[in-house]
Amino acid sequence: MTELVRIFLVLVCAVFLYLNFKITGIIVVLLILTVLFYIVTKEKNIIYVILFFIFYIYLNFVTYNGNISGEKKLYVKFDGKTGTVLRIENRYTDKKIFLNNTGYSYGYYRLIYKIQHVKEKNGIFTINGKIKGIKEGKLNFVRNFMLLKLENIFDGEYDIGVFAKAAVLGEKGSIDEDFNKMFKNTGLSHLIVISGLHIGLIIMVFLKIFDNTIHSYRIKYIFTWIFLTIYCLVVGFSVSVLRTYITGSIMIASKIFFEEKDSRKSFFISLIITMTILPYSLFDISFQLSYGAVGSILFVYPVFERLYTAKCRVKDNLADYILKTALLSLVIQIMTFPVFLYNFQTMPVFSFMCNVVGIPVGTLLIQLVFMTLLLNISGVEIFNKILLLIIKFIFNAFETIIYFLDKIPLLQINAGFETHWVIIMLYYAVITAGIWFLKYYETKL
Known part of the structure; x- marks a missing residue:
């Protein structure tokens, strides 16, 4: 370690x-x-x-160190509204760059691009120009096939279809701006970003499928890893997807080779591999939130959980679950608080409470969407009407919960000022000292 x-x-x-x-x-x-x-x-x-x-x-x-001008080869992700430039001349960029070209379906493309004008604002570069050659990513057809299936399943249910595309394929371009803002305000944005929840669900589903079809223990996990890899290639290896893919792959490898799983080691191995593959993700908000949340769960929450168990003896299982979920959400919020303050100038206050209700309902909804999509990909469409009724009911309940939670005062406060990085470092120094004190106090109990 x-x-x-x-x-x-x-x-x-x-x-x-x-x-x-x-x-x-x-x-x-x-x-x-x-x-x-x-x-x-x-x-x-x-x-x-x-x-x-x-x-x-x-x-x-x-790293690409040339000028952003002239004719270049670009590797781009179109997400519905913007074209995120991932690489220039097959090298990573240390800047945030977007193409001002729209109208392309969600997916990955290799372009020959004639740059005509570059606009820079707050460290973000937007380039205008002309596409002289374009080649779709090899797996775009798989993504488009899945998108078509989702559109057919949720034909006439626009809002559910938009949610399904975001939750299953990470396509958030069609999400209503107000609805997206409510997700952020309530701290439930991770439900519409491909994350550990989604990867864990993929692993669980395929293991269940192969349980009844493949007898070999190792072959079952190898095939699960293959389908997990294909899924991650389809949705794209963003920072959050790469993190959970590496962690999931380590878990599967430990099962294949009969090694004991160590979540903390997996966490740091994932960090190192992500830093090597995507070195500038260190300054990506999704990197900071993703690893900050998981690091909080692995290294900080256990200290609070042990103190909670020692001091609070709640006999009712449901009440105990709610309190532990609230405690976990609070710990994650405390540890990721500076990320929101530094990047968005907002201070989360009571948004951690939203996870207690929002996560169980949102997770159930995503599970049903995944199951419905897999059945339709397999050609089993006979249950669509029943599943659609159930999904529609849960989605309406979930939507109502989001609207209700968004009305709670002081979920987040607009700070209205920029925070210097020194203040962030001091904050984490105080938090670290506090955790050490709690560990010392724990030994005295």
Whole structure:
């Protein structure tokens, strides 16, 4: 575990050093060198220095450093409203870049693009130009096939269809702006982003299917991993998808090779692989929220749960479940609070309470949508009317819950000011000290 933490810190230091002049200047450089010195000298191991320089060279190699002008080869994701530029000349970009071209169906494309004008605002670059050549991603036809199935299933039920496309394929371009805002305000946005919930559901579904068709234990998990990989390729390896895919793959590998599963090790392995594949995801909000939430569950919540168990003895199982869910949501909110404050200038206050009601209902809804889609892909459409009635009932209930929760005062407060990164660091220093104190207090109980 310690080795994995040090490797991850080395990678983070390399990224910060690579970008230091663009972000925070000499203070960060000194901080990085201090941390790096600690990592290196603790065991006098030169391997961390070597790894640091290798990764630093790797960053130079995989990063596009040319001008955003002229005719370029771009790898783009069209999400319904914007064209997110993922790579230029097959190299990653350390900037947020979007194409001002719309009208393309959701999916991934390789373009030959003539850049005519670039507009920059708040560090976000929007480029205008002409597409001179376009090639669809190889798996777009699979995604389009699934989209067509969802449209046929929910024909005449526009709102449910839009939710289904977002929850199953990550296509959020058609979600109403007000409805999307309510999801964010109530802290339930993760239900319409492909995340651990969705990947876990995929694994569970295919394991159940193969339980009745494949007798070999290992073959069953290998086929599950293959279908999981195909699904993730179809929806695209965003940061949240990549994280959960790596974690799910590690879990499946542990089952195949009869190894004991270690969630904390899986967490850091996932961090390291994500940082290697997508080095600039470190500054991506989805990276910060995704890993922040999972890290809170693995490393912080157990401390509070043990204290809760020691101090509160609730006999009613339902009440105990509700209290633990609320506690878990509160811990995640405390740990991810600076991400919202720094990026959105908002302060979540009571939004953690929404998860107690919203997650169970939303999870059930997503499970039913997945099951209906899989049945239709398999050619079993006989249950569509019954399933549609059930989904419609639950969706209406879910929609009502979202509207009701959004009306609760003080879910989030608009801060109205920008927060310096030093304040964020001090916040986490205080939180870390508080957790250490709770662990010390726990030993005294």
